[in-house]
Every structure is written in C-alpha cells, then in structure tokens.
Amino acid sequence: MTPIYIRLKQSIRIPAQDMIRLKDIARITGLKREKPLIENMIVHRIKQEDRNVIVIDSFTIINQIISRFPDYQVEILGPNYCVVHIERNKKKPTLLIVAGIWLLLFIGAAMAIMNFHYDVSMEMVQQKLHFMLTGEEVEHPLWIQIPYSIGLGLGMILFFNHWFHKKFNEEPNPMEIEVFKYQEDLDHYAAIHDNKVEKMDEDH
Structure with missing residues (x-):
C-alpha cells in the first residue's frame, strides 16, 4: 500500500x-x-x-x-x-471604543503603579536615599523622582518589547506568550468538548 x-x-x-x-x-x-x-x-x-x-x-x-x-x-x-x-x-472597532478602552487601561495601570508605590513607601525611601547622599532632608527629591519615573516608563516599553506597532527584536513579549497559551487552552477545550464535525458524522 x-x-x-x-x-x-x-x-x-x-x-x-x-x-x-x-x-x-x-x-x-x-x-x-x-x-x-x-x-x-x-x-x-x-x-x-x-x-x-x-x-x-x-x-x-x-x-x-x-x-x-x-x-x-x-x-x-x-x-x-x-x-x-x-x-x-x-468589524473594525470604532475610534470611540478604542479611545475608551485605552483610557480605562491607562487609568488602571496608573492606579496599580501608584498603589504599589504607596504600599512600599517609595516616597519615603527616596527621601531617605536623598538624605544619605546629600545630608539634607527634602520633601520632594526631584533629581531622584524624575529619572525614576522616566526609567519606569522606558522599562515597561522594553519589557513588553513594543512601541506601538514596532518591535525591538523578534522575541515574543510576555503578553504575546500569555495570549498564545490562552488560545492553546481554548483550542484544546474546543477539541474535547465541541468536536462538531465528529458529532455530525456520528449522527449520520
């Protein structure tokens, strides 16, 4: 054969x-x-x-x-x-829906970052760091806070390996890996529970 x-x-x-x-x-x-x-x-x-x-x-x-x-x-x-x-x-999503989702994600990410910094007392840590380096007590050590904020944003961009539609290298970012795993789980579930073609063949 x-x-x-x-x-x-x-x-x-x-x-x-x-x-x-x-x-x-x-x-x-x-x-x-x-x-x-x-x-x-x-x-x-x-x-x-x-x-x-x-x-x-x-x-x-x-x-x-x-x-x-x-x-x-x-x-x-x-x-x-x-x-x-x-x-x-x-259908392509409308500009209003995209803007609404973007705004919700922006507010949610900002709240998560602020709550994290509040929990770990980041402002107090920066004040103590300024005192250790200069010997002066300052309520807002901007020379530490501003570079830290810029570095936080740049670090997130590098971590997710994306700048709008541009990728810095060919490696998948953590979000793409999680979406891939989620899609694999969905396909596996469909194969076990929703095998429509096989069910129709059995009915005939």
Missing part, C-alpha cells in the same frame, strides 16, 4: 466560505499523481449552525481518504485535530 503522510495544522483562521478543503487544514506528502485530488478533497461543508469554531478530527480525514482511495495507507503526523476559527463579518 502506498503511504500518504498528513500533518494537520493546530489551529487556523479562515474567512466565511462554503467549504473546507484538506489543503486548508493540513500539509500532504508521500505521493505525486493523486496529490491534487486529495488536497482538494472537501473535508467539511460549513453550515450556519457551525457558528465560529469547527474541530476537524484526524479520524474523519482518514475515513474520507480511505473511502475514496482504498489502496493508500494514511499516516497522521503531529496534531490529531485542527481547530478552525471562522471569521464572519469581522
């Missing part, structure tokens, strides 16, 4: 369309003549009840290929499922 090697993608995002083909969710190798036919196989026809997430299991793909090409042996490499996110009528 001729082997076919299929590597499923972990997760993909596609615009709303009528059908999902095998080449959309996987990479295929191991054959040449029938490769275009297998790549263009319709794995699932999208319906309105599918909503925004579809999970396509490797068992469904193997079953479809063997039913059409019984002389081939299918080998699945990598993930055993592909989570398909369907983007339907994606």
Whole structure:
C-alpha cells in the first residue's frame, strides 16, 4: 500500500466560505499523481449552525481518504485535530471604543503603579536615599523622582518589547506568550468538548 503522510495544522483562521478543503487544514506528502485530488478533497461543508469554531478530527480525514482511495495507507503526523476559527463579518472597532478602552487601561495601570508605590513607601525611601547622599532632608527629591519615573516608563516599553506597532527584536513579549497559551487552552477545550464535525458524522 502506498503511504500518504498528513500533518494537520493546530489551529487556523479562515474567512466565511462554503467549504473546507484538506489543503486548508493540513500539509500532504508521500505521493505525486493523486496529490491534487486529495488536497482538494472537501473535508467539511460549513453550515450556519457551525457558528465560529469547527474541530476537524484526524479520524474523519482518514475515513474520507480511505473511502475514496482504498489502496493508500494514511499516516497522521503531529496534531490529531485542527481547530478552525471562522471569521464572519469581522468589524473594525470604532475610534470611540478604542479611545475608551485605552483610557480605562491607562487609568488602571496608573492606579496599580501608584498603589504599589504607596504600599512600599517609595516616597519615603527616596527621601531617605536623598538624605544619605546629600545630608539634607527634602520633601520632594526631584533629581531622584524624575529619572525614576522616566526609567519606569522606558522599562515597561522594553519589557513588553513594543512601541506601538514596532518591535525591538523578534522575541515574543510576555503578553504575546500569555495570549498564545490562552488560545492553546481554548483550542484544546474546543477539541474535547465541541468536536462538531465528529458529532455530525456520528449522527449520520
């Protein structure tokens, strides 16, 4: 039997369309003549009840290929499922919503920083540091406070590795890593609890 090697993608995002083909969710190798036919196989026809997430299991793909090409042996490499996110009528947020979210985040971050400094008595620490270095007691040692405030902002920019859309290097920042982990958990949950394609196959 001729082997076919299929590597499923972990997760993909596609615009709303009528059908999902095998080449959309996987990479295929191991054959040449029938490769275009297998790549263009319709794995699932999208319906309105599918909503925004579809999970396509490797068992469904193997079953479809063997039913059409019984002389081939299918080998699945990598993930055993592909989570398909369907983007339907994606709207861009308005400037008012963006400004409101930005304002809330700005106020929240400012309050968090101020409360942290109050808890650790940062002002008192800076006053004592000024006294240790100069021998004078000053209520507002600006020569320490101003560079400290500038350094705090620059440190946050370097930590998150972003200046608007510009990145300083190719390393992912902590926020991107957390979003990636969150998306992985969502995909894993969908694969276990919302395997719609497999459920529909069982119903038929």
